Amino acid sequence: DIQLTQSPSFLSASVGDRVTITCRANQDISNYLAWYQQKPGKAPNLLIYGASTLQSGVPSRFSGSGSGTEFTLTISGLQPEDFATYYCQQLNTYLLNFGGGTKVEI
């Protein structure tokens, strides 16, 4: 199975900060990676797919990059509503598993 490791697990930041989250796969997954945002008690919300394609309706301060085994999610200018947990997911092969999550808090 493909394993996804996110870092950091927790991130303390302030409004306006530039934040970068990393997701590493233990084998090549091309660009078949998605990023989600999840707030407490809510379902995840799709941000990025295909490693760098912004989902419709998602603010442009969110961006994704990477291919192969290393990927990043960047939030340029953190907003109050961005404090949440972020997950990566690989869609290269079944099992369509997720990373362990990164909690972004104040």
Added chain:
Amino acid sequence: QVQLVQSGAEVKKPGASVKVSCKASGYTFNTYSVNWVRQAPGQRLEWMGWINAANGNTKYSQKFLGRVTITRDTSARTAYMELSSLSSEDTAVYYCARCLAGTYCLGSAAFDIWGQGTVVTVS
């Protein structure tokens, strides 16, 4: 409005089964696959399996093989996930999610529409 609406919370005894429904609206049901994902308290998201709503083909996570069954009723625009032989470790929120790529959910795909979640408590 494209949405998935799931059935309500369930409380089950160990050894029992649970069946969760996921009703689609606002899009052509049989042109997308539906995935099931669960999240135990404080844990990461865990993919369980998916169903091609067009032909009913399924794919399951090895972890749940033999315990999970995903079905759909195209006339009712509804997908179902049944999990058997429940234990306390199955206590979680269960989500259904549509695959934006259509019926085949690999490659440049992702889960674009999610249900609100169904809390299943095994106690």
